[in-house]
Amino acid sequence: NAGVTQTPKFRVLKTGQSMTLLCAQDMNHEYMYWYRQDPGMGLRLIHYSVGEGTTAKGEVPDGYNVSRLKKQNFLLGLESAAPSQTSVYFCASSDVGTSGRYNEQFFGPGTRLTVL
Amino acid sequence: RKEVEQDPGPFNVPEGATVAFNCTYSNSASQSFFWYRQDCRKEPKLLMSVYSSGNEDGRFTAQLNRASQYISLLIRDSKLSDSATYLCVVIHASGGSYIPTFGRGTSLIVHP
Numbered sequence: 001n002a003g004v005t006q007t008p009k010f011r012v013l014k015t016g017q018s019m020t021l022l023c024a025q026d027m028n029h030e031y032m033y034w035y036r037q038d039p040g041m042g043l044r045l046i047h048y049s050v051g052e053g054t055t056a057k058g059e060v061p062d063g064y065n066v067s068r069l070k071k072q073n074f075l076l077g078l079e080s081a082a083p084s085q086t087s088v089y090f091c092a093s094s095d096v097g098t099s100g101r102y103n104e105q106f107f108g109p110g111t112r113l114t115v116l
Numbered sequence: 117r118k119e120v121e122q123d124p125g126p127f128n129v130p131e132g133a134t135v136a137f138n139c140t141y142s143n144s145a146s147q148s149f150f151w152y153r154q155d156c157r158k159e160p161k162l163l164m165s166v167y168s169s170g171n172e173d174g175r176f177t178a179q180l181n182r183a184s185q186y187i188s189l190l191i192r193d194s195k196l197s198d199s200a201t202y203l204c205v206v207i208h209a210s211g212g213s214y215i216p217t218f219g220r221g222t223s224l225i226v227h228p
Contacts, residue, residue, distance in 0.1 A: 031214060040124070042203065042220035043160070050213045090159055102148040102207050102214050107159035
């Protein structure tokens, strides 16, 4: 039971390059989230998904796209990377319990992205 | 005004001290509340859920005050290993989705 995994762990891009970050969870969670964390800014929600085939915009979606073709995977794409996208990216998953209460989020280890 | 606000600190306390953090939120329809701990350059990990009735786990106590729209975390008998950033998270439901909003975190440094 690996929980939430992210690949890659580190990446350096040049401005204008594209890449995809992969998040995978093995807990059968419906909800998945992508965040970015910058110094002094806390975690900011980029996009999220409430189930397979669904995606929605979060607080800071510009410059990113996402896809959730399979329930266990949530992909974050950068079509044309910019230096402002240098950050640490965290993926998380969660679910709602049988009582209807929202359960905790489980986080992946993060991807450290630098755009030159 | 940010939806979820925390004092960034740092709170610098000696071992054995009691320290309290508050986190205020603006959305009165918020449903669920959590405290996470984050160590430097690592992923956040759940510390405690926060319930209206309060929640205690060893040296940690979390409280929710819906009327004043804040949650609190109390750490008693601080240990060096408690040094970390503490993040509050507020969940609100919107259109069938659950949207988490994080505070910016409060830094705690426990010194000998």
